Amino acid sequence: MAVDLNTRQAELLEKVARRIVDLRVSAMAIFLLESTKPLSFLGSQLLVFFNPIIQPIFNFKDYEEVTDMIENRDNIEFLIQRIERLQEEQILRDQEIKRAKKERKRGRR
Amino acid sequence: MSSLNKLLRGQGKERTVGASTQRNMGATFSSTQAKSSEGIRKQNGDATHGTEINPSLSWTVWPLSQSFWRSAAVILLLIVVVWAISSWLGIAWASLSALILLGSLASFFFPTHYRLGPESVSVRGLLSSKKRNWSVLKKHYVGQKGVHLSPYPRPSRLESFRGVYLPFGGKREEILNFIGEKMDCGC
Numbered sequence: 001m002a003v004d005l006n007t008r009q010a011e012l013l014e015k016v017a018r019r020i021v022d023l024r025v026s027a028m029a030i031f032l033l034e035s036t037k038p039l040s041f042l043g044s045q046l047l048v049f050f051n052p053i054i055q056p057i058f059n060f061k062d063y064e065e066v067t068d069m070i071e072n073r074d075n076i077e078f079l080i081q082r083i084e085r086l087q088e089e090q091i092l093r094d095q096e097i098k099r100a101k102k103e104r105k106r107g108r109r
Numbered sequence: 110m111s112s113l114n115k116l117l118r119g120q121g122k123e124r125t126v127g128a129s130t131q132r133n134m135g136a137t138f139s140s141t142q143a144k145s146s147e148g149i150r151k152q153n154g155d156a157t158h159g160t161e162i163n164p165s166l167s168w169t170v171w172p173l174s175q176s177f178w179r180s181a182a183v184i185l186l187l188i189v190v191v192w193a194i195s196s197w198l199g200i201a202w203a204s205l206s207a208l209i210l211l212g213s214l215a216s217f218f219f220p221t222h223y224r225l226g227p228e229s230v231s232v233r234g235l236l237s238s239k240k241r242n243w244s245v246l247k248k249h250y251v252g253q254k255g256v257h258l259s260p261y262p263r264p265s266r267l268e269s270f271r272g273v274y275l276p277f278g279g280k281r282e283e284i285l286n287f288i289g290e291k292m293d294c295g296c
Contacts (some may be wrong), residue, residue, distance in 0.1 A: 004160060028268055038237070080271070081245060091263075 005078070009069050012062055017082040028086040030080055037076050044070040165227060166287050170278040171220040183217065212236060223275055225287050228256060230273055241273055243291045256288060 005013070020029045036043065047054075047067045055063060069075045173180045187210055195203030211218065220237040231240040247262040253275035259268045277284055 027267060031270065034270060081260075084271075088262065 005069070005075065009065055009075075012065055013069070013075070013082060017079060017086055020083055021086040021090055026083050030083060033076055033083075037073055040070050040073050040076050044068075050073050050088050162289075165225060166280070166283055167222065167224040168278045168280050168284075169220045169222050170276045172217045173219075183214070187211075187214075223278075225275075225284065225291070230275070232273060234248075237271060246273070246292060249292055250286055251285065256284060258288070258292075 020026055044067050047070065048062070051063065051067070054060070060066075173183075187207070190210065191203050192205045194206045215235045215237075221232060221234040224231045224233075229240050229242045230246070232238065241258070241260070245260050246258045248259045250257045250259065255274055257268070257272050257274050259265075259272040261268055262273070275284060
């Protein structure tokens with residue numbers, strides 16, 4: 001799968017993935033992204049259409065970058081994979097913390 | 110029903126041809142695999158002269174042509190549902206429901222092509238296509254009729270949603286051998 005992303009876009013996706021994992025809503029996000037993947041192009045065109053309405057009100061910095069990224073379905077897949085990888089890391093970290101807590105409790109006894 | 114019977118008989122013939130082609134493909138696969146293992150052996154023996162040949166395996170599954178009675182039952186059910194909707198809500202809703210039902214059952218009514226390549230697994234149907242790199246897939250579950258490849262190293266509710274299901278289609282051993290070679294985890 002060839003993912004065509006520039007550094008700025010890759011950073012943006014990384015930031016989004018990290019935020020999703022930190023909020024612990026990865027399962028829901030993966031479910032949503034995977035379900036809407038076939039409609040990604042339509043979504044991007046909708047964003048382009050609403051650009052003149054949204055931008056004067058909210059003035060999002062990365063609006064055009066997001067529009068470009070959503071256009072390609074492979075970028076959504078890349079984001080999902082990134083979320084999965086970060087989630088796996090989080091699970092391992094949580095397991096280590098739990099183990100450390102248990103050991104601390106045993107030490108007190 | 111007789112025309113349906115003829116149609117399915119015709120598909121049966123096509124299937125037989127497909128099966129022989131599959132056998133040929135299997136033979137091709139075996140030969141490339143043999144070449145590949147030879148290449149690997151060469152690499153092990155002499156790293157400078159080793160040539161790596163990437164084997165691939167592809168097959169097609171078409172459930173409609175596999176069982177006459179099951180296919181007839183599905184088509185009959187579809188006709189009954191569409192007829193019920195048309196008499197209840199009208200022809201426009203019936204056509205819409207027929208389209209939705211056909212779309213959701215596309216993998217049953219139309220052939221789906223599967224390919225195990227050196228880099229990725231790809232599934233191509235009439236309305237959708239899916240491609241996953243081997244590096245992303247972590248685990249596989251072998252069932253009676255197929256194998257499920259999962260991107261999660263531990264059991265997850267999202268497995269069936271994010272994974273790839275590969276029906277064997279008469280190539281059980283080749284598929285399992287290929288997956289065994291590509292994935293480290295032998296689960």
